[in-house]
Amino acid sequence: MDENTEVLLTGFRENFGTTGGEVHVFFAPGRVNLIGEHTDYNGGFVLPCSLEYGTWLAIRFNGSDRIRMVSMNYPGPAEIKPRKTFDNYTLSWVNYPLGVLNEFALRSFELPGMELCFYGDIPNDAGLSSSASIEMVTATALNEILLAGLSTMDLIRLCQHAENEFVGMKCGIMDQFAVGTGKKNHALFLNCETLEYKMVPLILKDYALMIINSGKKRELASSGYNQRRSECERAVEIISRHHKINYLGNLKESDLPWVDEILNEEVLRKRVRHVVTENARVLKGVEYLPASEIAGFGRLMSESHKSLKEDYQVSCPELDLLVEMALQAEGVAGSRMTGGGFGGCTVTFVKKDSASPLMNKIKNDYPAKTGLQPEFFTPGTGESVKKIGVFNI
Secondary structure, eight states: OOHHHHHHHHHHHHHHOSOSSOEEEEEEEEEEEEEOTTOGGGTOEEEEEEEEEEEEEEEEEOSSSOEEEEESSSSOOEEEOOOSSOOOOSSGGGHHHHHHHHHHHHTTOOOOOEEEEEEEOSOTTSSSOHHHHHHHHHHHHHHHHTTOOOOHHHHHHHHHHIIIIIIOOOOOSHHHHHHHHOOTTEEEEEETTTOOEEEEEOOOTTEEEEEEEOOOOOTTHHHHHHHHHHHHHHHHHHHHTTSOOSSGGGOOGGGHHHHHHHOOOHHHHHHHHHHHHHHHHHHHHHHHGGGTOHHHHHHHHHHHHHHHHHTSOOOOHHHHHHHHHHHTSTTEEEEEEESSSSSSEEEEEEEGGGHHHHHHHHHHHHHHHHSOOOEEEOOOBOOOSEEEEEEOO
16 A cells, blocks of 8 residues: 555544445546646647646545545535535535536436545645646546446546536636546647647656745636636637637637737737747647757747736746746756646756756745745656555555
């Protein structure tokens, strides 16, 4: 039994006791987006990879008329009576698995009494898809123990719908897709309009993937994210009066001059410019990665951050500072914010022998300028959501 499963089962025993039936354990990874930010809900291209970090879930039927949930990462247990549709819960973390339970209930699956214990090692509020990880591990567990027979794609769509409608975060499909289909030592190239995808080898050679948590909580993430999506939808509506498109991702860089002319708001021009140029960067990045052209890919990452800062306006001073410090250091190919923005993490490609000097420099200078303590992660890539096993405790 691996260490994380042991920690999870210890937490399960402490919260729910040892009497009862078998305990089923599942795992879903987090993800980091290498490039292609805020393009997924715009029908564009993305290039994330799943991580070794993730969320573990232990689940057991309890023979009662109650669903009990606890997280080893967030305060407060939850106790809910199974029903045909659920209302939002007072504890915010509960709404991610509860939204998934609601999706199963809406599909007429009968939910029995059960106990769920979650444990994760994804940094909270860091933009590494802890929410999608919780959703997908819950959906995968329910799919198996309820003998629901849903496909992986069914579960991906179900979890996205739960986050859009139950949680209220109008995310695209990238996060759930990456969690559901990830492959070790590969990135996922996904067309978010058609859902066509392929796995792209991620061979870093003498480079390391470094994730730096800014320590800046993403307080504006939900409202700002939803606002950006609304702005993009408004731009599509205006553009479609002249040239029918389904998403901004249908546009090419050669379209930008005439699009700028018909859009009457500068903010909409900026949003469109980011999406279109970011799509082009992803397509270039897909060529660079298999050839291990990390320097070229790094330049795209840095261009992406500039666009996210100036055109999409979802960065923040803390993320900008981390990117600036990284790009000034030796051995760094590129750096950018990753995730929805307004806080969270940066992702950086840095030569392995330059990683420690970079961390030391940021540890010394970043807190003095921000009052925040950074966290550093150099994870390997991970596999998609899976079952760990069945345990008698």
